Amino acid sequence: MQNELEKTAAVAEEAEEIRDPEAPVEVVGLKFRLTGKTYYFDPCGISVESGKFAIVETARGVEIGECVSGNHNVKEREVVRPLRPVLRIATEADIRHDAENREKETKACEICRQKIAQLGLEMSLINAEYTFDNNKLLFYFTAEGRVDFRDLVKELASVFRTRIELRQIGIRDEAKLMGGLGVCGRPFCCHSFLSDFVQVSIKMAKEQNFSLNSAKISGACGRLMCCLRYEHETYDEEIKKTPAVGCLVETANGNGVITEINPLAALVRVKLTDKPEAPKYYPRDEVKVLMTAKQRKAENAARNGAPKADDEEVSDEAEDITLTTEVTVTANPVQGAEGDASRQHPKKHFKKHRKKPPQAE
Secondary structure (H helix, E strand, C coil): CHHHHHHHHHHHHHHHHCCCCCCEEEEEEEECCCCCCCEEEECCCCCCCCCCEEEEEECCEEEEEEEEEEEEEEEHHHCCCCCCEEEEECCHHHHHHHHHHHHHHHHHHHHHHHHHHHHCCCCEEEEEEECCCCCEEEEEEECCCCECCHHHHHHHHHHHCCEEEEEECCHHHHHHHHCCECCCCCECHHHHCCCCCCCCEHHHHHHCCCCCCHHHHECCCCCECHHHHCCHHHHHHHHHHCCCCCCEEEECCEEEEEEEEECCCCEEEEEECCCCCCCEEEEHHHCEEEECHHHHHHHHHHHHCCCCCCCCCCCCCCECCCCCCCEEEEEECCCECCCCECCCCCCCCCCCCCCCCCCCC
């Protein structure tokens, strides 16, 4: 019997390896309550329409999700195996049960906050979530430093008599779960439609001519706004076509130095050598580069007899987004749990270039 199971497993592994990445696979796309990400499931012959709810099997148990893309084919390489099945279309009773779970989650949050206060833990509870079958209750929280919540897990397991899971999340996750309005007046992108967080850097803000005032380019979470990424590729392409700031160029009105660029409008602002008090804008195609900014720096350094050095500046690649679920501790109502949580804060990296004093000859 064991040999037969081993052979079956080997055949399954072999089939996994020889799957054609371009082969079509029928799937349905579902979203769940506390996330904007779309997950694919095997419809198993069930027709699921967009906007309908379905009961599916997930890695953490049976869940109810909303269909955002009905039965359709995708390429094998777009599927994350194993592809879990759709169990059935949600009934009215299932939807009522889900609504009851949400009410229970509100009460669970209140109880958990009371327990946190009683134990004196330095952590902030963000949300609670029951799996559809009530076999697991998840609590999402944030904390500034190390938190030993073993006693909390035991207390919660004894109260709710189900498996308890605590997840420490980052501040971007907190904004995604809680929602709110951004500086633009619209709901947070991460809460409304972004399924994944993308890397955002100071360089993107610089390229778009934003003031590097942190209050103007940061979201409610305190990190760089995700929307800085939206036009990054366009700016990147246009900047490659545009002479850089500091270039010596020839214009119809004489030579000058570029002091500002507008990549999307394809314009450059030039400070003319003959009329420095009246800079003018020119289409980038109507100026001719005589000397790049680096060449001008090298020439000036050679003329002054001093080593070339840049002013102190923040690295363009100072990365801002850090998003990981760092701690997961689970407990069943009988065994309890042991473990602690720790979280490291993201640190901005600074690159400093200091001018060296000229050496005495």
